[in-house]
Amino acid sequence: EGAEAGGSREEVIGPVLDVLVAFRDEVRKQARAKDAGGVLKACDALRDDQLPPLGVRLEDGDQNTIWKMDDPEVLKMEKAQREAEAQRKAELKAEAARKAAEKEAKAKVPPEELFRQQVDDAGEPLYSKFDDKGIPTHTADGQEIKKAKLKKLKKEWENQAKSYQKFMAKQS
Known part of the structure; x- marks a missing residue:
């Protein structure tokens, strides 16, 4: 019943399954390479880059991760804000490093x-x-x-x- 209102079941769930299959392939590749960091990066990419355009929000908790459906545009805007904040922090860090180098040169x-x-x-x-x-x-x-x-x-x-x-x- 609900599938008919939002499109066929395959149309609705197909893009999510495509993302999950690609994620599984990446995790398997990283596991074979014994690269735990690569597995974590793949998990972050799934959460931050691949599921949000599909309207899926993953929220990491202390023990478990929960999922929520949300507007893809809202998720896109939140990601842009996080990236802008990360850029601002990187610029502050670079400025602090420049000042420290300047201070050392003067010393x-x-x-x-x-x-x-x-x-x-x-x-x-x-x-x-x-x-x-x-x-x-x-x-x-x-x-x-x-x-x-x-x-x-x-x-x-x-x-x-x-x-x-x-x-x-x-x-x-």
Whole structure:
């Protein structure tokens, strides 16, 4: 009775059976290769890629998996949202890795060299004279650095000295 309302039984269940047969073939192939990771990937592909277009949602539970019928468009939208979130997380991770690499590169610079390497937008040095620690005493145009600016530069030098010491400790 219900099959007539939604099409013949074969029309309704045929696509699901095709997916399950392909899944079984993949699991058997991975099992022969003794690849447990491949079996899990095949299970994920069944849940995430193959059944949703057919309107079937699989929900993993602690002990069992349950299935539900749902609108394929809703499932497609949810998948797109999950993929967008995964992309966002990957971008955040890449940004964190870039910042860590940048921080490590800066930590490699001895504090005595920190200000000697600094240049303006035109590539010209920012400072012309330095004390024995490498802290600038004069700007590029020969002006003596003001006390407030000198205080900031000393603080920056101290932070660089700490970073450099930590970097050198890691190296040994």
